[in-house]
C-alpha cells in the first residue's frame with residue numbers, strides 16, 4: 092500500500108518513501124526499480140543518475156538526504172567525480188565493506204557494478220561501531236534509512252541493517268547491484284584485443300558477464316580471496332567463538348535489560364566464576380547487544396564445551412574439534428541459551444532463538460584459533476596490454492576476531508584506503524606508485540584502534556593522512572612492490588617471480604639444520620634436500636629428535652619407504668597441521684623428488700620445531716604460478732584432483748586422500764568453497780558437496796558444461812597459507828581493545 096502522499100496524488104514521493112523504508116534486500120531492489128520506472132530514469136546511466144533523480148524528485152524528505160549526500164560529494168578529494176570518470180570497477184560482495192567501498196568509488200565518478208551471490212540479507216549478527224563509523228554513516232543519511240540507527244548511546248548495528256542502509260545509498264548513487272550472481276573468476280582480455288577484463292559468473296548468461304572493467308575490488312568476506320594474493324595464517328591459542336541471536340520483541344521488559352559491551356574475564360572474575368560454578372559454563376568473555384535481535388557473542392573454553400556435551404570428542408586439531416559431526420547442536424543451543432540467560436540475570440522474558448538464513452535457530456560456533464590476513468592489499472595484473480588493478484577490502488583482507496569488535500571499523504578504513512588507491516589509478520599515477528602507496532598504508536591497518544587513529548572525525552576522508560596520524564605514504568617504495576605487478580612477457584609467457592636472493596643462503600641453513608638434528612641416527616645421512624628424504628627415515632629422525640614421544644624409529648624398516656613417509660606425514664599433519672607435500676607412494680617411487688617442494692615442507696617442519704622462522708627473511712615460500720615454471724617432473728599426484736592442472740605444494744589442500752588446489756575445492760552443485768570437515772564426499776562418484784547440498788544432484792546440460800568451463804579457464808592459483816606461529820593471547824587483546 093502506498094502511503095498518504097500517494098493519495099494526494101504524488102506517487103513518486105510515496106515510492107521514494109517505500110524505497111527508503113524497505114526492510115529486505117528484495118524490497119529495496121523492487122521499490123528502487125519502480126521508482127526509476129515511474130520517474131523514467133535509466134538506472135544504468137550511472138554518470139548522470141543521481142543528478143537526474145534529484146531533478147525529478149522534488150520532495151522534502153528526499154532533499155534532506157540529497158543535502159547529506161551532496162555535502163559528502165563536495166569534498167575536494169572527489170574533485171566532482173573527475174578522477175575516476177573513465178574508471179570501471181567491479182566489486183565482489185555486497186557485505187558492508189563491499190557496499191561502503193562502492194559508495195566511495197561512485198563518488199569518485201567511477202562506474203561501479205557489485206556482484207553478490209546471496210539473494211537476501213539475513214545476517215542477524217551485530218557489529219560494534221567505532222565513533223568514526225557512526226559519524227560516517229550518520230553523515231551519509233543512515234538515520235533517514237533506519238530511524239533507530241545509533242540512537243542514544245548505541246554503538247552497534249546488525250549486519251543486515253547496515254547492508255540495507257548501504258544498498259539504498261549505492262543505488263541512489265547509480266551503482267548497479269546484482270544479487271544471486273556468483274563470481275567464479277577473472278577472464279583475461281581476448282587475444283584479438285577486442286575485450287578487456289571480464290568476470291566469469293554464474294549464471295553464465297547474466298548481463299554482468301559482459302561488463303568490462305579495469306578495477307576489481309574483492310570484498311567477498313573471509314572465505315573468498317582472489318587468486319594471486321598470499322594469505323598469512325595467524326595461529327593463536329585455541330579460541331572458540333559462539334554467536335547466538337534471540338528474537339527481540341522490543342517489549343518494555345526487554346528494553347530495560349542492560350547491554351554488555353565487553354565483560355572480559357580478568358576484569359570481572361566474580362561473574363565468570365559464578366557462571367562456571369552455577370551453570371558449568373566457562374567463558375573468556377561475552378558481549379551482548381540489542382538490535383533487531385538480542386545478539387550474544389562469547390569465547391568459550393574447550394573443557395566446559397566438552398563437559399556440557401557440546402563438543403563430542405576432544406581433539407588437538409581445532410578444525411576436527413569443531414567439525415559439524417563433532418558438535419551436538421542441541422547441547423550448543425542449550426549452552427548459548429544458558430549463557431545468555433545468566434549474563435542478563437534471567438531478565439529477558441520468553442527468550443526464543445531468532446532464525447538464520449536457512450530457517451534454523453541462529454546459533455553458531457566458530458574457530459578463531461587460526462585467522463587469516465592478506466600479506467598485501469593490492470596487485471596489478473596485465474594481459475595483452477590491459478592492466479587490471481585488484482584490491483582487497485573487508486574480511487578477505489583482514490579476518491577479524493568478532494568479539495573484539497574491530498571488524499567493521501577496520502573494514503571501513505580499508506574501504507577508504509582502497510578508494511584512495513583507485514583515485515590514484517584513475518588520475519593516471521603509475522601502477523607501481525599506486526601499489527607502493529596502498530601497501531604503505533596497509534601496514535598500519537592491523538594495529539589501528541579508536542585510540543591511535545585521528546580523533547578529528549569531521550576531517551575524515553578517503554585521504555589516509557586524515558585518519559592515520561603520522562602516516563608515511565611512501566614508506567614502501569615502488570621498487571619494493573614489483574612482485575605485485577604481474578605481467579606476461581612479450582613471448583606471451585607468464586613472468587616467473589624472481590628468486591629471492593637470500594633463498595640459497597637459507598637453503599644451506601636449512602640443510603645444515605636437518606643434518607645437525609638427524610646426525611644422531613646412524614641409518615640416516617642427509618646430503619641434500621631431495622633424494623635423501625625418499626626413504627622417509629630422515630623425516631622420522633627429525634620428528635624423533637624434537638618429539639621423541641611421537642615416534643619410535645627402532646621399529647622402522649628402511650625399505651618400507653611408503654610406510655615411513657606416511658607415518659611422518661600423518662604425525663606432522665595431525666600434530667602440527669602441516670599438509671603432506673605429496674602422497675607417500677609418490678615420495679617413495681617418483682623418478683625425481685622436487686627440491687622446492689621438499690624445501691617448503693621442511694621449512695614448515697623447522698618452524699614448528701623451533702617455533703621461529705628461518706633467519707634472514709620471512710620464509711622460503713616463493714609464490715609460483717601454474718604456468719611459466721621451469722619443467723619439473725613432479726609425478727602424477729602433482730596434478731589437481733579436480734582441474735588436472737599442475738599442483739604445487741603451496742596451493743595444495745587435501746581431503747579423502749585427494750590432493751587439489753584449495754580454490755578448486757568447491758561444492759559440485761553451488762560452487763561454494765569447501766572447508767575441511769565441512770563437506771560431504773561421495774566415494775562412488777568421487778564428488779564433493781557442501782553441507783547444504785549433501786545429496787548428489789545429477790548434472791546435465793548447461794550446468795555440467797559450466798562446471799567444466801569454470802575449471803578450465805585456468806585462473807592462476809597461487810594462494811599460500813604460510814604457517815606463522817603467533818601467540819595471540821585472546822583475553823589480553825580483548826581487554827586492550829575494549
Ligand SMILES: NC(=O)C1=CN([C@@H]2O[C@H](COP(=O)(O)OP(=O)(O)OC[C@H]3O[C@@H](n4cnc5c(N)ncnc54)[C@H](OP(=O)(O)O)[C@@H]3O)[C@@H](O)[C@H]2O)C=CC1
Nearest residue numbers: 184186187188207208216273274311312315485486498499
Ligand atoms: N560478527 C559476526 O558474526 C560477523 C561479522 N562480520 C563482519 O562483517 C563485516 C564486513 O564483512 P565483509 O568483508 O563486507 O564481508 P561479508 O562476509 O559481510 O560480505 C561478503 C559477501 O560476499 C559474498 N560472496 C562471497 N564470495 C562470493 C562470490 N564468489 N560471488 C558473489 N558473492 C560472493 C558473501 O556471500 P557468502 O557469505 O554466502 O559467502 C557475502 O554475502 C566485518 O566487519 C566482519 O567482521 C562478518 C561475518 C560475521
